Amino acid sequence: MSSRSITDIYQHNERAVIGAGAFAAFLVLWEGFSRGWWAMLFEPLLGESARALAIKPIFISSPTGVAQQAWTMFAVTGEIWPHIAQSGAQLIVGLGAAILIGVPLGLAAGRYRTFSYILDPFLSALNATPQVAFLPLFVMWIGTGFWMRVLIIFLLAVIPITMNALAAVRTVDPRLLKVASSFGASELHTFRTVIAPSALPFILSGMRLAVGRSMIGIIVAELYGSATGIGIMINMAGDSDKVFVGVLVIVIAGLLMSEALRAIERRYDGWRPVIGDNT
Amino acid sequence: MTPKLVAKDVCLEYRQPRTGDRLLALDRINLSVDEGEFVSIVGPSGCGKTTFLSVVDGLLPATSGEIIVDGMSVNKPGPDRAVVFQDASLLPWRTVLTNVCYGLECIGVRASEAQDRAMKFVKMVGLEGFENSYPYELSGGMQQRVNLARALVMDPKVLLMDEPFAALDAQTREYMQEELLRIWEQANKTVLFITHQIDEAIFLSDRVIVFSARPGRVREHVKVDIERPRSLNLKRDPRFHTLEDRIWSLIHDDAFV
Numbered sequence A: 001m002s003s004r005s006i007t008d009i010y011q012h013n014e015r016a017v018i019g020a021g022a023f024a025a026f027l028v029l030w031e032g033f034s035r036g037w038w039a040m041l042f043e044p045l046l047g048e049s050a051r052a053l054a055i056k057p058i059f060i061s062s063p064t065g066v067a068q069q070a071w072t073m074f075a076v077t078g079e080i081w082p083h084i085a086q087s088g089a090q091l092i093v094g095l096g097a098a099i100l101i102g103v104p105l106g107l108a109a110g111r112y113r114t115f116s117y118i119l120d121p122f123l124s125a126l127n128a129t130p131q132v133a134f135l136p137l138f139v140m141w142i143g144t145g146f147w148m149r150v151l152i153i154f155l156l157a158v159i160p161i162t163m164n165a166l167a168a169v170r171t172v173d174p175r176l177l178k179v180a181s182s183f184g185a186s187e188l189h190t191f192r193t194v195i196a197p198s199a200l201p202f203i204l205s206g207m208r209l210a211v212g213r214s215m216i217g218i219i220v221a222e223l224y225g226s227a228t229g230i231g232i233m234i235n236m237a238g239d240s241d242k243v244f245v246g247v248l249v250i251v252i253a254g255l256l257m258s259e260a261l262r263a264i265e266r267r268y269d270g271w272r273p274v275i276g277d278n279t
Numbered sequence B: 001m002t003p004k005l006v007a008k009d010v011c012l013e014y015r016q017p018r019t020g021d022r023l024l025a026l027d028r029i030n031l032s033v034d035e036g037e038f039v040s041i042v043g044p045s046g047c048g049k050t051t052f053l054s055v056v057d058g059l060l061p062a063t064s065g066e067i068i069v070d071g072m073s074v075n076k077p078g079p080d081r082a083v084v085f086q087d088a089s090l091l092p093w094r095t096v097l098t099n100v101c102y103g104l105e106c107i108g109v110r111a112s113e114a115q116d117r118a119m120k121f122v123k124m125v126g127l128e129g130f131e132n133s134y135p136y137e138l139s140g141g142m143q144q145r146v147n148l149a150r151a152l153v154m155d156p157k158v159l160l161m162d163e164p165f166a167a168l169d170a171q172t173r174e175y176m177q178e179e180l181l182r183i184w185e186q187a188n189k190t191v192l193f194i195t196h197q198i199d200e201a202i203f204l205s206d207r208v209i210v211f212s213a214r215p216g217r218v219r220e221h222v223k224v225d226i227e228r229p230r231s232l233n234l235k236r237d238p239r240f241h242t243l244e245d246r247i248w249s250l251i252h253d254d255a256f257v
Helices: A006-012 A014-035 A037-053 A065-076 A080-111 A113-128 A131-142 A146-170 A174-181 A187-221 A231-234 A242-266 B051-056 B096-099 B104-108 B113-125 B140-152 B170-188 B198-204 B232-236 B237-257
Strands: B006-014 B020-031 B038-042 B063-070 B073-074 B081-084 B156-164 B190-194 B207-211 B217-221
Touching: A006 A014, A014 A065, A065 A080, A065 A242, A065 B096, A080 A113, A080 A146, A080 A187, A080 A231, A080 A242, A080 B190, A113 A146, A131 A187, A146 A187, A174 A187, A174 B081, A187 A242, A187 B104, A231 A242, A242 B051, A242 B140, A242 B156, B006 B051, B020 B190, B038 B198, B051 B081, B051 B190, B073 B207, B081 B140, B096 B113, B096 B140, B096 B207, B104 B113, B104 B140, B104 B232, B113 B140, B113 B170, B140 B156, B140 B170, B170 B198, B170 B232, B198 B232, B198 B237, B217 B237, B232 B237
Parallel strands: B038 B190, B038 B207, B081 B156, B156 B190
Antiparallel strands: B006 B020, B006 B063, B063 B073, B207 B217
16 A cells, blocks of 8 residues: 555564664764764863764774775775685585584484483583684694684584584473384484474574684684685784774674574474564 | 283383382283273373383383284384374474374375375364464364374274373363264274273273272273263263262272272
8 A cells, every 4th residue: 555654664664674773873973983073063062072082083994984995895906805705615614514513413412322421521621622722733733724724613613503402402392202203203204303393493593603603713713824814804904994894794794694594494493483572 | 803902911110210129010911902992091190001001002111011902912113003192292393284194204105195194184183274283373172183183094903092181171171072982983993091080981981991009900890881972961870970989989999098
C-alpha cells in the first residue's frame, strides 16, 4: 500500500533504523573530534579547555580520511589486494583446518568417554597456555613462512571449536539417544539424526569464537618476518588512516563470516521457537 | 496357539555404581502375551516395570533368562518390537511426519516410501493437517499421538508402551485411553502396556499382571473378563470396581508391608 505512514515504515525496520542511526552518530562524533567541531561548539561554554576536544587527525584519523585512504588503496594504487589475498589465504586454510579437525574430534570425545580421557589433558593444557607463546617454537620448526602463520591461526581456532563440540554432545537429550537405539539406528545415523542437530548451535558458537581468535592470529603471526598481509600492513602503516583501513578490512571480514554462520543457523536451526523477542 | 511374546525366568542384576553393591531389580519374571492380546503390567513405583520393558526392547541385557518374540530369542532392539516412550521423546527439529518416519529410516526404507506409510498412521492417530507441525507446536496429548504413530508405522509384532499417558492431565489421559482402544482395534496389535494407574490397566487390557515391589516379581495375573468395545462409562461399572479393589489390595499389601 502506498499510504503507509512513516511510523509504519519505522516500525517495520526498527532494528535497521536504530542501528544505522547510532552508527551515523558515531561517525559524526568522530569526524567532529578530528575537525575541531566540538572544540568550536563548546568554546563559549568551556573557554580554553574546550581545545582538548580537538584531536589531531594524525592520532585518530577521521571517517572521511579513512574513506579517502581506502579509496586510494583499493581503487587507485590497488596496494591492499595482495595483503588481503595473503591474509585471506592463511585464514581460510587455518580456520578451515580447525573446523575440519576440531568438530569431529570434539564430537568423538563427547560421545566416547575413553577417547575424551585421551584428549582432555591435551585440550586443557593447550587452553591454559597463551597459544601465541608457541610462536618462537614454530618459527624454529618451520620458519617464518605461510605455514607457520596457518599453524598459529589453526591452534587459536581449534580450541574453542573442539571444546564446544565436545560439550555439545554432552548436552544431547539422553531420551532421544534411547529412541535412536530402540529403533536400531546405526552409530552414523544416530550422529546424523540426533547428535548433529542438537549439537549444531553449540558448534556454531564455537566457530564464532574461533573467527575472533583467528583474527588475532593473523595480526600476531604476521609480525614474524612477513612482508605482505593485513596484519603486517597495519603494523607498518605509520599513519592512522592506513591503520583504520586495515582494521576496517578485518571488521568487514569478521562480519561476513558471522553472517555466513548465521545463515547456516537459519537454514538448519529454523525449527526452534523464538526466544528473547521482548523489546 | 504360540504366544507372541514370552519372558522366561528373566533376572536383572544391577551393580550400583556408587556403593558397588549388587542389586536385584527383576527376579525370575515369567509371562507370555498372546497374539492380539492387550496385557498391562502394574506395580508400585520402583518395582522394575520400566526396566522390564527395556529388557524386552533389548536396550538392557538380562542377567539371565530369555525374551522370545514370535518363537525367536532376542537380545537387542529390532523392528519386531517398537516402543511408545514415556515422554514423547520426539526429535524437536523434525516435523510430525518426519518424526513418524524415523524408525523406517533406521531400517533403511526409502524416504518417499517411508512418508507414504507414515501418512497412513498420522491419519490413524487423528493428526491429519498437522503433519508439517513441529513438536513444540503440539499439545502433550498430540505429541503422544505422534509417539504412538512412530511405533505403529514399524508394524511391530509386539507394541511396547511405557506409561505413555503418565505426563498428561486427567481429562486428556482418559480421552487418550479411549483413543488408544480405537486405534488398537483398528491396528490389531499385540500390546504390552506399563502403567502405575490401576484403572487405566483394567480399562485397556485383557489381562493385568501385578508386579511386586523391589525386586520385581510377577505377583498375580488378573484376567479382565469385560466385553469389548469398551467406553469410558465402564469405569463406573461394578465389575470394574471389583477388579480395581482386588488389584489395589495386591499392590497395597506389598507397598506398605
